[in-house]
Amino acid sequence: MDERMARMCLAAVVEPGHPAVAEAVGSYGAAQVWASLVDAGARMPLAERARRLDPDDLAARTRAAGLRFLVPGDDDWPPGLADLAGCEPVNQLSGEPVGLWVAGGGSLGALCASSVAMVGSRASTAYGDTVASDLAAELSEDGRCVVSGGAYGIDAAAHRGCLAGRTPTVAVLAAGLDEPYPGGHRPLFARVAEKGVLVSELAPGEHPTRVRFLARNRLIAALTPGTVLVEAAARSGARNTVTWANELGRVVMAVPGPITSATSVTPHRLIREAEAVLVASASDVLELLSPLGRANPRRPGERRPTDDLDADELRLFEAVPGRGSLPAGELALRAGLALPRCLAVLDQLAERGFLAQNLIGEWQLPPRRSA
Amino acid sequence: MDERMARMCLAAVVEPGHPAVAEAVGSYGAAQVWASLVDAGARMPLAERARRLDPDDLAARTRAAGLRFLVPGDDDWPPGLADLAGCEPVNQLSGEPVGLWVAGGGSLGALCASSVAMVGSRASTAYGDTVASDLAAELSEDGRCVVSGGAYGIDAAAHRGCLAGRTPTVAVLAAGLDEPYPGGHRPLFARVAEKGVLVSELAPGEHPTRVRFLARNRLIAALTPGTVLVEAAARSGARNTVTWANELGRVVMAVPGPITSATSVTPHRLIREAEAVLVASASDVLELLSPLGRANPRRPGERRPTDDLDADELRLFEAVPGRGSLPAGELALRAGLALPRCLAVLDQLAERGFLAQNLIGEWQLPPRRSA
Secondary structure, X not given: OOHHXXXXXXHHHOOOOOHHHHHHHHHHOHHHHHHHHHHOOOOOHHXXXXXXXXXXXXXXXXXXXXXXXXXXXXXOOOHHHHHHOOOOOEOOEOOOXXXXXXXXXXXXXXXXXXXXXXXXXXXXXXXXXXXXXXXXXXXXXXXOEEEEOOOOOHHHHHHHHHHOOOOXXXXXXXXXXXXXXXXXXXXXXXXXXXXXXXXXXXXXOOOOOHHHXXXXXXXXXXHOOEEEEEOOOOOOHHHHHHHHHHHOOOEEEEEOXXXXXXXXXXXXXXXXXXXXXXXXXXXXXXXXXXXXXOOOOOOXXXXXXXXXXXXXXXXXXXXXXXXXXXXXXXXXXXXXXXXXXXXXHHHHHHHOOOOEEOOOXXXXXXXXXXX | OOHHXXXXXXXXXXXXXXXXXXXXXXXXXXXXXXXXXXXXXXXXHHHHHHHHOOHHHHHHHHHHOOOEEEOOOOOOOOHHHHHHOOOOOEOOEOOOOOOEEEEOOOOHHHHHHOEEEEEEOOXXXXXXXXXXXXXXXXXXXXXXXXXXXXXXXXXXXXXXXHHOOOOOOEEEEOOOOOOOOOHHHXXXXXXXXXXXXXXXXXXXXOOOOHHHHHHHHHHHHHHOOEEEEEOOOOOOHHHHHHHHHHHXXXXXXXXXXXXXXXXXXHHHHHHHOOOOEEOOOHHHHHHHHOOOOOOOOOOOOOOOHHHHOOHHHHHHHHHOOOOOOEOHHHHHHHHOOOHHHHHHHHHHHHHOOOOEEOOOOOEEOOOOOOO
């Protein structure tokens, strides 16, 4: 049996994220591990599963479902997954996947090369859905593929936002891609697959379990250079993706929300405890992901002309009435400045267009500034 | 003229936060500075103001308005203000106040000893008002005096929240206390003064200016061990109070909000750039202010019984159906565990109450867990 087929068979019988399997395949090759497994003692459950598997049937079901099976080394294999090999286990799960079933018109490797993960609560609020969708659309317009888990709530909002932009989206699922879970998202998954990719570590026919969701989360974190968390209550599966992203040295970002909302609890706690960086816009996200940083665009209203005034200039400028004019002596009194200093500062302000002297020699706001 | 009276006269003619004045008083004493000022050259505006001042009239107006004039060294003088002496100037303002006019039934020093500043946008949202008021009420119940600036918006919400608790509130104003600004808050200021304190660096009759607001902000920051920012747009006076708090080494905290709200911009930027710590509750605030820290109360829903299960235990537990039962061999297959390991883990789970064995020897969820 060739390596690719052996990897497919192993992926079909071993639970994802089983550390020993990835390690054995790395050391001995998939074909040898598969052969040992099939030959193993009768009472070993994994061997029993292996002997029950019909490789030709598996390959046929993969083709029938319109899926491709990717293995490390393929052009489409995302390099980020290799980081899972050296990563500390989370929930005792770890390891690079033995292989991945994928569907869709996009290249997984190419899309993940410029991507960002967005995850969050299934029980999201209208605020969270709007924020996730808007952020994802902006990131997509900027050329970032948004990777998420295809679940209800924030995941769906993230995929939909990305679909509305110019870059395809990637959905990483915890079940076989012949019956992508949740079933209610079939139309969404069909749209994702048009130009993007559906990904799963699980063979056709497999159903999701809690452990499989946890193993799936490690893929979302590993496929992307950073993960954005939008809404998660105190208990949330999305928290687990963040843990993976931190373990993998990825950028972890969280969107804040109203403190009155239960779904703000985990993002706020992560930000407070410096496990995540606060992001409030797509440019906040891009600033963290671009290796060279990104010129922070000037925020509207951030600067005012008077920001450049020193204290004396500001006192004097503030002492000038909104309407009418005053002599320099009165302005000096009002501003608490010595008259010579006052005269000098008045000249500076006039030169810079903040004040004007009228026909009787008094000082006033320049015409365009007065009401 | 005695020192207290000289300080009152100086405070009445010098703009607050004038660094040179505080320094001169520190070096030569207020009486001598005042005498030099009155004798200074005719063309010096400050001298002109000093000569125009009638000290007896000032004292009479202070008494008539029901005010006390506090100076450093008074029992009621808050020790935190002394930190302004060594502090870097902000907007070229600095220095401990020469004295303070106060009104109200509370002791400024005692209230500020256990206090927190809360500041924010005048143009606050309903969210910000609710959050400020709720936080202030909880802090007040915990014995913290909330100090703010008496302005519309967040300041007012903070004072009102504190009034609803068990600790009085302190309002630091940028105008004379005979006509506290804004006039629309007269009823609020009357309530503040019942058990709390109104404070101003400005003599009766003085009106607010932009520089006076900036100088006032340094007092709010200095009077308290920490400042909480609730809502501030990209440009906000409250940002200035935060700058002072940072310069003074105080704890700077910010409450997040919806990223869709313009008043979230400054809190989010401060948190993102680590100039402020995110606070989402009164206990978050108290945890930062209590010198010894505070046991973090367990958050509801943060722990589940299954959190203590290891990966094998979790796989096996998840493999057990919600209804009905399965033999150990089938569970081992489902969980991908060797049967001996499976039997051992089943026993562990049964011992801890996660699973039960039924009359035919199959495994199921214990009665109280099944539907």
